[in-house]
Amino acid sequence: MDNIFMxxxxxxxxxxxxxxxxxxxxxxxxxxxTEKISAADLQDAFIKGMVIVDATGIHFLPVSCEIKKNVATVTYVTTDSTTSTTAKLATVKSE
Structure with a gap:
């Protein structure tokens, strides 16, 4: 088991x-x-706890983080505005 230190x-x-x-x-x-986040900082935020805030001010929790070729991509679940019981996946990525 690996440890994650604060x-x-x-x-x-x-x-x-x-x-x-x-x-x-x-x-x-x-x-x-105006300030993009690096791959290392985005992964660190995912591991230690992060909240994603979209342009309308809605807060979302992430579900996964993947790093490929020095780019971190975090996936999170959003709501579907047409069907209240349907969810959609969205992503944010590092610089």
Whole structure:
């Protein structure tokens, strides 16, 4: 079993907010969507706890994180606006 250790920057953090906008699928570190997140930081946020906030302000929890060719892709479940019992998958990716 591998251990995941908290570091000094993790002190008193419940979760990290990752922002996304409708124009692209990148993960952003700020609500203005100007600072893209690196693959290492996105994976670290996924492992230690993150919430994805879309352009309308809705919060989602991630379900998986995959890294290929130095790009982290996080998948999360969104709601379907036409059918309340149907869910859709969406992704955000690192820079």
């Amino acid at each position: 570091n000094v920057t993790d002190k008193n953090i419940a979760a990290r907010k990752v922002y996304t906008k409708a124009a692209d699928t990148f993960a952003y570190a700020n609500a203005d969507c």
